[in-house]
Amino acid sequence: GLYTNPGQLATTEYDFIVVGAGTAGNVIANRLTEESSFTVLVIEAGISSVSMCPILSTTFSPNTSLTWNYTTTAQEGLNGRAIPYPRGRVLGGSSTINFQIWTRASRDDWDRMANVTGDIGWSWDQMLPYIKKTEHLVQPPDHYNTSGEIIPFLHGHIGPVQISLPGFPTEIDQRVLNTTQQFPGEFPFNPDMNSGYPLGIAWAQLSVTTDSRRSSSATAYLEPALNRTNLDVLITTQVTKLVSSKTVDGMPHFDIVEMAQSSTNARFTVSAKREVILCAGAVNTPQLLQLSGIGNETLLRTVGIEMLVELDDVGQHLTDHPFLANHWLVNSTNTSDSIARNTTLATELLQEWEVTGMGRLLDPGTNQIAWLRLPQDDAQMEDASAGPTAAQIELLPVDGFASFVEPIPATGNFLTIVSVVSSPFSRGSVTLSSSDPFDDPVIDPGLLSDETDIEIMVQAIKTGMRMLNATSWRGFVIEPTSSLAAATTTAKLMDYACNFTSTEFHPVGSARMSSASSRSGVLTPSLHVKGTSGLRVVDASVFPFIPAAHLQACVYAVAERAADLIKADWV
Numbered sequence: 001g002l003y004t005n006p007g008q009l010a011t012t013e014y015d016f017i018v019v020g021a022g023t024a025g026n027v028i029a030n031r032l033t034e035e036s037s038f039t040v041l042v043i044e045a046g047i048s049s050v051s052m053c054p055i056l057s058t059t060f061s062p063n064t065s066l067t068w069n070y071t072t073t074a075q076e077g078l079n080g081r082a083i084p085y086p087r088g089r090v091l092g093g094s095s096t097i098n099f100q101i102w103t104r105a106s107r108d109d110w111d112r113m114a115n116v117t118g119d120i121g122w123s124w125d126q127m128l129p130y131i132k133k134t135e136h137l138v139q140p141p142d143h144y145n146t147s148g149e150i151i152p153f154l155h156g157h158i159g160p161v162q163i164s165l166p167g168f169p170t171e172i173d174q175r176v177l178n179t180t181q182q183f184p185g186e187f188p189f190n191p192d193m194n195s196g197y198p199l200g201i202a203w204a205q206l207s208v209t210t211d212s213r214r215s216s217s218a219t220a221y222l223e224p225a226l227n228r229t230n231l232d233v234l235i236t237t238q239v240t241k242l243v244s245s246k247t248v249d250g251m252p253h254f255d256i257v258e259m260a261q262s263s264t265n266a267r268f269t270v271s272a273k274r275e276v277i278l279c280a281g282a283v284n285t286p287q288l289l290q291l292s293g294i295g296n297e298t299l300l301r302t303v304g305i306e307m308l309v310e311l312d313d314v315g316q317h318l319t320d321h322p323f324l325a326n327h328w329l330v331n332s333t334n335t336s337d338s339i340a341r342n343t344t345l346a347t348e349l350l351q352e353w354e355v356t357g358m359g360r361l362l363d364p365g366t367n368q369i370a371w372l373r374l375p376q377d378d379a380q381m382e383d384a385s386a387g388p389t390a391a392q393i394e395l396l397p398v399d400g401f402a403s404f405v406e407p408i409p410a411t412g413n414f415l416t417i418v419s420v421v422s423s424p425f426s427r428g429s430v431t432l433s434s435s436d437p438f439d440d441p442v443i444d445p446g447l448l449s450d451e452t453d454i455e456i457m458v459q460a461i462k463t464g465m466r467m468l469n470a471t472s473w474r475g476f477v478i479e480p481t482s483s484l485a486a487a488t489t490t491a492k493l494m495d496y497a498c499n500f501t502s503t504e505f506h507p508v509g510s511a512r513m514s515s516a517s518s519r520s521g522v523l524t525p526s527l528h529v530k531g532t533s534g535l536r537v538v539d540a541s542v543f544p545f546i547p548a549a550h551l552q553a554c555v556y557a558v559a560e561r562a563a564d565l566i567k568a569d570w571v
């Protein structure tokens, strides 16, 4: 059942307690309750569902009732700016508010995870069945002929999350595709970026259903399981810490979960007979571990928390993708800019979507994505990617003005080419600001804090400019907007990058896996918190390195394997 208050629960003891009904948490909840002998409680801080119109993602965050409204520390690499850092705080977590791009990363990304952890189970070949297990490839909402835009046999066809191609053609689609014909060396066409070999320009794939709704972990994994009698879901309740009631095999056994509905409300506790599974995401999972006395002794002592388990890497190695929107004025009146400026038009389009499921509101922002290596003449540059099949940079062409940093100009129509450092060197951290679980943690994603990442970002901007040299953009692109136009030297481009970069909202690594014997890292390859009993982490914080991809498909796949690892221990 679904409960809104801990006092409503019929019991205070479950086999498994899942903290966070987010992307990963709902996979765990669904798969564990397939075993009718297991009882599972999921505790979620946020509220229940929302409207599911795909493009409205940009109105879901930051600073809404659906998000943790975090702000980063002043980012040195961003010329001292602090930026909004939203995470989903709702059933489905960030899968309910994200931009729905569906990418699996490369073979090398997964194989690196296997190498670093010493567990072949994380390799591409062994994870592919789990990646497919989440997917159900469906027709795009407008049911056009998608042949040549995706390779259906590479995909899953019976999984819970519906995957489709973009449902609204834009005027730049053909221009992007013509670029691949004119410059196939630098911008080859890739018939499906989710084959394990993502490099090139390919059609975007999205977690959007065939009837033009968002497919989230709430709609795909949680709702279908809600009627199971062995599953309870408690919302609007924040877990405040985990407590160890006993020692097992010489290690503290974290079986008690403490929670509250607000900082002033009473604390409740529930206990897990088998395991507690932390699925609170890359910001809140390290926060909860530290609140529970698991972390670096000095850092814990500064906020007055007694250390129970020494794990210096908790909250460290936070890694994210820096995201920079570059803009050009274009000769068109068909870009999405008129929707952003005209509320009457936006309302009409929303009505069109509600009635027909069609229209411009199905434009995900980007219909194609470029995953690229740096050009040959930059080959001497240091490389943090997982290997030759992994992207170093990503480009996202958008038919309109997109930015998380600048407001849309009052007039004009625009092209945006977002440039992203997909395999960054920079690292940051999540630490406690106090021992109060209701205080925001200190979030420092360290965006562009390593100078090489700034150099790579400049190469990404220049690569986007080379893309626009194709004849298909002639007569359409007029000129770069003023800040980009003024950045006429590499040094100025570096400064421009620091002034306008923000986040792709992809934090990972803050509770990373390492090999079983390694003294660093936070988790064993089977996702147990090292030095503890009864406690695992399953969410974006587990990745030892950031995959060169949008992360949700990778998180779902990790959670599918994690569910099998847990079942194997208890069935």
Ligand SMILES: Cc1cc2nc3c(=O)[nH]c(=O)nc-3n(C[C@H](O)[C@H](O)[C@H](O)COP(=O)(O)OP(=O)(O)OC[C@H]3O[C@@H](n4cnc5c(N)ncnc54)[C@H](O)[C@@H]3O)c2cc1C
Pocket: 019, 020, 021, 022, 023, 024, 025, 043, 044, 045, 046, 061, 086, 087, 088, 089, 090, 091, 092, 093, 094, 095, 097, 098, 099, 100, 101, 102, 103, 237, 238, 239, 240, 279, 280, 281, 282, 284, 285, 288, 504, 505, 506, 507, 538, 539, 540, 541, 550, 551, 552, 553, 555
């Ligand atoms: C704005 C935005 C856009 C994005 N766009 C894309 C995209 O287009 N494509 C893509 O692949 N990825 C995208 N991502 C990234 C992707 O959505 C995330 O990497 C992924 O969803 C993370 O999953 P998770 O399970 O780690 O955490 P989440 O899905 O965030 O789940 C964590 C859950 O735990 C809950 N929680 C946290 N703390 C507590 C607590 N103390 N007590 C109880 N509950 C708690 C949260 O409320 C949340 O529901 C985007 C992310 C954001 C924020």
